[in-house]
Structures are given as structure tokens and as C-alpha cells.
Amino acid sequence: MKLLDSLEKRYGHLAVPNVVLTLIIAQLVLYAAILIGRVEFISLLLIPKAVLGGEWWRLISFLIAPPTVASTLFQGLFLAFFWYIFWMMSSALEAAWGVFRFNLFLLVGVVFTIAGAFLGQLISPNAIIVVTPYFLYTSVFFAFATLNPNIQFLIFFVIPMKVKWLAWIVGAVTAATFLFAPSMGDRLAILAPLLNYFIFFRDAMTQSVKSRKRRVRYEKQKHAFANEALHTCSQCGATEKTDQDRHFRYKMVDGNAICICETCREV
Numbered sequence: 001m002k003l004l005d006s007l008e009k010r011y012g013h014l015a016v017p018n019v020v021l022t023l024i025i026a027q028l029v030l031y032a033a034i035l036i037g038r039v040e041f042i043s044l045l046l047i048p049k050a051v052l053g054g055e056w057w058r059l060i061s062f063l064i065a066p067p068t069v070a071s072t073l074f075q076g077l078f079l080a081f082f083w084y085i086f087w088m089m090s091s092a093l094e095a096a097w098g099v100f101r102f103n104l105f106l107l108v109g110v111v112f113t114i115a116g117a118f119l120g121q122l123i124s125p126n127a128i129i130v131v132t133p134y135f136l137y138t139s140v141f142f143a144f145a146t147l148n149p150n151i152q153f154l155i156f157f158v159i160p161m162k163v164k165w166l167a168w169i170v171g172a173v174t175a176a177t178f179l180f181a182p183s184m185g186d187r188l189a190i191l192a193p194l195l196n197y198f199i200f201f202r203d204a205m206t207q208s209v210k211s212r213k214r215r216v217r218y219e220k221q222k223h224a225f226a227n228e229a230l231h232t233c234s235q236c237g238a239t240e241k242t243d244q245d246r247h248f249r250y251k252m253v254d255g256n257a258i259c260i261c262e263t264c265r266e267v
Contacts, residue, residue, distance in 0.1 A: 015100040020090035024083050026064035034069055041069050046131035048121035063133055089144040108196040109135040116192020124185025135193030142197045233261040
């Protein structure tokens with residue numbers, strides 16, 4: 001993309017390497033603070049009504065809020081595994097795109113997340129919009145799955161599944177969450193954080209649709225050709241499809257090859 005190339009030349013020096021690792025470390029610090037009772041989890045989330053009431057730090061703190069607060073050892077292990085997978089996917093994207101483009105991908109997600117939250121609150125003033133760093137996880141996961149569709153994850157550490165099928169499952173859950181959201185404002189707050197994915201992969205999705213159409217057209221042509229008769233008697237119209245035991249011959253008439261079946265030749 002020419003725009004991204006231009007932005008990278010101008011602002012590439014501002015990119016922060018390993019930005020997700022920094023976010024994860026911040027989440028770990030806050031998670032420890034939550035466990036010892038120094039910080040309340042809900043105080044970190046982006047709630048437009050609370051921001052408008054003076055709690056401006058929520059515009060930043062929701063980015064470093066931990067995904068959840070584990071209450072059991074198993075949940076704690078799962079959370080640690082989640083952080084590892086999140087870091088691994090982010091590192092892969094940073095290696096594939098470069099530091100600047102990955103930073104921009106996250107920054108666009110932040111902007112759309114905040115804008116979506118406040119627009120959602122404006123559309124549904126009676127709703128209480130609560131936003132977590134959902135885009136950090138879902139949009140990064142979708143981007144990773146698009147670039148690495150055949151990598152396998154072990155579900156529950158046992159069941160192997162390709163990441164592209166996991167992406168379809170996550171997409172279905174996200175769609176269901178969107179459809180059953182209590183208000184239009186909540187729906188906008190759910191959709192907005194994913195717009196960075198659609199922007200960055202717009203060309204890839206367009207190319208995929210075109211490729212799928214070409215494949216469907218080719219399969220139709222292949223099927224039509226397979227069902228088309230190769231030999232058609234010029235006199236009776238018989239073909240090897242209608243009369244499989246009949247033999248066909250060709251003769252030259254005025255420079256043209258004319259097909260005649262064995263039955264017509266004998267008449």
C-alpha cells in the first residue's frame with residue numbers, strides 16, 4: 001500500500017519494537033495489583049460515562065487491563081498460556097509486517113475502539129458501554145490466522161486444530177455476540193475494534209473473493225466440458241453419451257471433418 005509506505009518513511013522512526021510484550025508486562029503488573037487489592041479491575045476498563053465524569057485515565061488504562069482475573073490455579077495457568085500465545089502471534093505479525101506497520105495496526109485499533117465506544121454511548125445513551133482490550137486479542141488473532149492459516153494449536157493442550165478453523169469459530173462467536181447485544185451502541189462498540197483488520201486486509205479479502213469466483217467458474221466449465229459429448233453424429237445426432245456402445249468415424253466433406261456413427265454408415 002502506497003500510503004503505508006509513505007507513512008513508514010516519514011514516521012517509521014517512532015515505531016516501538018515489541019510493543020505487545022510491553023503491554024503484557026504492564027498487564028502482569030496490574031494483575032498483581034488487582035490480586036493484592038490495590039486496584040479494582042472494573043476501574044481500568046473503558047466506560048464512556050465514567051470518562052465523561054472525569055475518569056480520563058480509562059482512555060489508556062483499558063489497554064493494559066488484564067483479560068480476566070483468575071480465581072483458580074487452572075484459570076491462572078490458562079491466563080499465562082493466553083499471554084504466551086498473544087505474544088507469539090504479535091511477534092509473528094511484527095516480523096511479517098515490520099515494527100511500524102504492526103504499531104500502526106494496533107494504533108488504528110485503539111482509535112476505532114475509543115471512537116466506537118463513545119459513538120455507541122451517543123447512539124444508546126441509556127446503555128452502559130464497557131470496553132475491554134478486545135481488539136488487541138481478536139484483531140491480532142484474525143490477522144495472524146489470515147497470514148498463517150495452517151498453523152496448528154492444541155485445544156485444551158490435547159486437540160490439534162488449524163488456526164483458520166479457530167478463526168471461523170471466533171468469528172461465529174463474535175457475530176453472535178454482535179447480534180444478541182442489548183443495544184445498537186453495544187453493537188457498534190463490538191464492531192469498531194475490528195475495523196483495523198478489515199482495513200489492513202481489504203486487498204487480501206478482495207483478492208480472495210475474486211479467486212473464489214474464478215475457481216467456481218472454472219469448476220462449472222470443467223463440469224460442463226465433462227458432460228459435453230466429444231462425438232455427435234451429423235446425421236442422427238447420436239453421441240457417445242447417449243449411445244455408449246456406438247462407434248463414430250469422421251470423413252472429409254468439402255474440407256470439413258464430418259462425424260458419422262457406425263449405424264448411419266451402414267444405411
